[in-house]
Amino acid sequence: MAEAHQAVAFQFTITPEGIDLQLSYQALNQIYLSGVRSWKKRVSRVRNSLIKGVYPASPSSWLFVAIGILATMYMQSDPSMGLITKIQQHLPLSLHMSLSTQGQTMVSALVFSTLLWLSLILALRFCLKLLLSYHQWMFEKHGRISNTTKVWVPLVRLLSSRKPLLYSYQSSLPHLPVPAIQDTVSRYLESVRPLLTDLEFKRMTDLANEFESNLGNRLQRYLKLKALWATNYVSDWWEEYVYLRSRGPIMVNSNYYGMDFLYVTPTSVQAARAGNTITALLLYRRKVNREELKPSRVPGTVIPLCAAQCERMFNTTRTPGVETDVLQHWLDSEFVAVYHRGRYFRLWVYQAGRLLSPREIEYQIQRILDDPSPPLPGEEKLGALTAGDRIPWAQMRKQYFSSGVNKRSLDAIERAAFFVTLDDEEQGMRGDDPEGNLDSYAKSLLHGKCYDRWFDKSFSVVIYKNGKSGLNAEHSWADAPTVAHLWEYTLATDAFQLGYSEDGHCKGEVEPSLPQPQRLVWNIPAEVQAQVSSSLTVAQALADDVDCHVFPFREFGKGRIKKCRISPDAFIQISLQLAYYRVTHSERLLSFQIESTAES
Known part of the structure; x- marks a missing residue:
């Protein structure tokens, strides 16, 4: 209870002599310092939002644009091709009355500089998004890089040369593309072909073609519509339907x-x-x-x-x-x-x-x-x-x-x-x-x-x-x-x-x-x-029901796997499938041997 009493900033009691007010300066100081921390975090968020909002440019770049426009105007040249004059004509009446003609021109030039600066930011961001949408680099042969990729790399470095914050790239990342339904159906049929007989595969092909021509195309249109306004059309569905809608225990399973x-x-x-x-x-x-x-x-x-x-x-x-x-x-x-x-x-x-x-x-x-x-x-x-x-x-x-x-x-x-x-x-x-x-x-x-x-x-x-x-x-x-x-x-x-x-x-x-x-x-x-x-x-x-065995593996690591030109993740996935195949295959072989022995 002592800590609870110390946390009270002030106490007052009514006595015959009047109101007795007691202040706890320690508690008030705690409140003040906590408030300072909270406001520092708010100021930091605002500052970071400004820096992210103009990336890949910087807030200080506005000053260079404004100085450049004003310097050009000082040299009796109009870089806006008449836009500054039009902005000046549409300034509020209060500014016309309170500012001289030179002041109105200055304000109009700053407004134009700001609009030009924002336009340049959008252009740079659009260019960066286009560059990040380039995927051909993933399919380059080892040691043989195309000229397009050679040009692409320095351009990306140039537009992202400024030190970025953690979330600076979020608005420049390209949207997740929606694959064509024909490609999806084709890949599906290719994946199931080794698992089916010729008759079963023919039936599966007919079902896949029917899906593609009817329900599939309608669902594809809905998916493209969502992809227009969602940066990632699958992430929210993945989070909800793969994880959050599971009604079983998340312990072990998730x-x-x-x-x-x-x-x-x-x-x-x-x-x-x-x-x-x-x-x-x-x-x-x-x-x-x-x-x-x-x-x-x-x-x-x-x-x-x-x-x-x-x-x-x-x-x-x-x-x-x-x-x-x-x-x-x-x-x-x-x-x-x-x-x-x-x-x-x-x-x-x-x-x-x-x-x-x-x-x-x-x-x-x-x-x-x-x-x-x-x-x-x-x-x-x-x-x-x-x-x-x-x-x-x-x-x-x-x-x-x-x-x-x-x-x-x-x-x-x-x-x-x-x-x-x-x-x-x-x-x-x-x-x-x-x-x-x-x-x-x-x-x-x-x-x-x-x-x-x-x-x-x-x-x-x-x-x-x-x-x-x-x-x-x-x-x-x-x-x-x-x-x-x-x-x-x-x-x-x-x-x-x-x-x-x-x-x-x-x-x-x-x-x-x-x-x-x-x-x-x-x-x-x-x-x-x-x-x-x-x-x-x-x-x-x-x-x-969990049988867990962990052991240190010292023979090789991801470095040697990458030298084999294969992803370490894919390597592990293949290893798991191979282990599962060997376990199930040995069980089936053992079962067959037992049955053969029993029959003989």
Whole structure:
């Protein structure tokens, strides 16, 4: 309660002598500094919006255009071919009355300069979009580049030579083209030909031609209509129908994991590892918010990739629905949600508008680890609702988590920057059976105990008792490379930039007035507890059905695969298909041998 009283900015009481007003200058200072941080973020967004809005030009280029136009006019020449005079004639009457003729000419010239500048920006952006629509470079033979591609590369470099922000290319990226229906049908028939007999293939060809000439053409017109106004005609459908409309568990089926360093553990102190990891993640979020990250490009080329998936990396959760889930994203969050031994906490990571130091976050995490309070009834395994089927979770959420303390606590989890699990197990490549323990490590990151992760969050960080770490990511908001870049930055910043003291603790000082991490309060009725048990049963059966084997592979990597002129992704896909073929083929062969032996 002491922290709650300190948070009150002012108090007043009415006494016989009058009103007694007491101000808390510390609280007012906290409010002021938090407001300053908020306004700095707003100013930064406005500034970045301006820079992105004029890319590939720069805001300062307007000044050069304006100076050029005014200099030309000073030399008794009209570069606008009469447009400046027409603009001057249509100026508001108030300007005619308040400005001299020379002032009116100056204003008209600045208006013309601005219009010319905007026209040049649109032209440059259009040219960049045309250049990025060129795809012939992908089909060039190795070592033999066409003259067109040789000219194309420096032109793209020229138009994108300015240092871009993370989202600078978004308005210049070409729309996803709609393939011709004839090509789609032709490729489909080519893919199924090896699987069908001559009679079956003839029937499939007739069905495909009938589809193309009737329903297919009508659907193709709808698709082209959508592609006119949507930058990517398939992304929203893909997100909803491949991911969000799935009613089965997202644990294992959708969520995936990322591991820590295999052979190195920077510290064995759990709270310290959590302190640095949380700090590194928040530093990455700062870079995303400020758009300081370089836009990703196709490896080895100048082609930028879409960066839209970075927008929902933090402060995002997948909320369940009866028919479809919804991705909810908040612009900012000053806290993270923490789970430890069945209890949920809200951990504020900003104090007076500043990010807490790694040592301060470690101190707060240690407070959570040392908290002896037991879980509330029904709290310990509440996370199983996010691991089971989606419809029961949606129904429970609507009925029991839409008001009161449950809503406030659920909001604290869903609005958090991300979720942190302080696991009471030890994991990693350790002991006498490092590879066997690696399997256990992978399964723990994939599903844990089926209730100690919040699978709806964009990602959950797991910090183990022995200092190993990892993360579990929800798939619908982004593809794996986006999360991989985040995790690589986190591991590198943790180990090589933030570092640890000699005794394994985080560096920095601790502010003694830090408030205690806030314990989340729940009121879980029997109906919800019953559904938690049911969801946990479903999730546990799914987890038990996962046979996970992870092993270090040292023979070769992506470099050698690329030397064979094949994509590493395609190489792995072919390997998986070959392995599946060999497994199923050997099973069929064994079954045939057993049947032959039985008959003989």
